[in-house]
Amino acid sequence: MSQTSKIAGPLFIICILASVVGFGWFQFVYMPEVNKEVIVPEEWLNPPEKTTVDILLGSVDMDQEDNFLPNAISVTLGENNLVTWLNLDGVIHTVTAEVGKEFIKLAGNANYLDPEGGEFSFLFIEAGEYTYYCAPHPWMRGTVIVSEPEA
Numbered sequence: 001m002s003q004t005s006k007i008a009g010p011l012f013i014i015c016i017l018a019s020v021v022g023f024g025w026f027q028f029v030y031m032p033e034v035n036k037e038v039i040v041p042e043e044w045l046n047p048p049e050k051t052t053v054d055i056l057l058g059s060v061d062m063d064q065e066d067n068f069l070p071n072a073i074s075v076t077l078g079e080n081n082l083v084t085w086l087n088l089d090g091v092i093h094t095v096t097a098e099v100g101k102e103f104i105k106l107a108g109n110a111n112y113l114d115p116e117g118g119e120f121s122f123l124f125i126e127a128g129e130y131t132y133y134c135a136p137h138p139w140m141r142g143t144v145i146v147s148e149p150e151a
């Protein structure tokens with residue numbers, strides 16, 4: 001018997017075992033984790049208070065100090081985590097997200113808010129610090145800090 005054929009048997013068994021373990025992990029650990037439903041408390045989905053960020057008249061002017069106002073806000077889940085941006089300027093602006101999978105999906109570069117009254121709302125349901133900007137006017141920047149309610 002050659003050297004090679006002596007280790008072929010054990011190697012084959014190790015390969016089979018590794019496959020079984022890998023499949024088991026995929027089927028019973030990985031997939032349930034991926035398919036797990038995220039349970040969001042009812043009040044987080046229907047917060048009693050609204051939060052509004054105005055896009056001020058003249059925001060298109062790079063030298064104007066205020067554009068998103070307030071440009072940094074803090075909200076609490078279940079209280080005021082529905083944020084609405086209202087465009088009061090005479091030109092189109094965007095709310096373009098930099099952080100958060102769902103926020104980025106809904107608030108992209110083409111998330112245009114019409115002049116004089118266009119709005120965009122987003123319900124934050126995960127704590128974190130979210131930044132965004134206006135795509136055509138990238139000096140316009142804002143932050144939303146989302147916190148869980150205190151227990």
Ligand SMILES: [Cu+2]
Nearest residue numbers: 093094134137
């Ligand atoms: Cu803009």
